[in-house]
Amino acid sequence: MLGRILNGVERTYLIRAWLIGACFFALMVTVALQAKNGAQFAPLFYFAICTLMFPFSKLVWDELKNLVMGQNIFLMNALILMMLKLFINALLWAFAPFIAIIGIGYIWYRTKSND
Numbered sequence: 001m002l003g004r005i006l007n008g009v010e011r012t013y014l015i016r017a018w019l020i021g022a023c024f025f026a027l028m029v030t031v032a033l034q035a036k037n038g039a040q041f042a043p044l045f046y047f048a049i050c051t052l053m054f055p056f057s058k059l060v061w062d063e064l065k066n067l068v069m070g071q072n073i074f075l076m077n078a079l080i081l082m083m084l085k086l087f088i089n090a091l092l093w094a095f096a097p098f099i100a101i102i103g104i105g106y107i108w109y110r111t112k113s114n115d
Contacts, residue, residue, distance in 0.1 A: 004108070005056075005107050005108065005111075008111040009055065009056075009059065009107060013059075014055050018052075018054065020054065021050065021051040021055070021093055021096075024050070024051070024054075024090065024093045025047050025048065025051040029047060032044060032047075046097075049097050050093050050096045051093070053097050053100035054092065054100070056096070056099075056103030057092045057093070057095065057096035057099040057100040057103060058103075059103040059106070059107070060099050060100070060102050060106070061092055061099075063106065
């Protein structure tokens with residue numbers, strides 16, 4: 001089952017998304033370690049789950065974006081675009097355990113004929 005899900009997504013997409021997720025993970029662990037009461041297990045566990053599920057959360061966003069915008073290209077300020085991408089990726093990472101369920105279901109449905 002896990003192999004079917006992981007094989008349903010390109011390896012480069014997974015690796016790139018996990019690297020982005022690892023950056024958010026490192027940032028949040030750093031913030032958690034600097035808290036006055038120290039890092040607790042529950043937030044660190046949630047951050048790890050978010051990082052592992054992030055590629056599937058990002059897949060949902062990318063598929064919705066492709067569905068709505070298609071092959072259109074929009075030109076805009078690069079600074080605004082990068083800030084927007086950072087904000088969207090942060091939201092996708094933070095809510096990954098909830099959004100990724102849709103992405104995993106989508107991959108499962110898309111690869112159903114390969115059984």
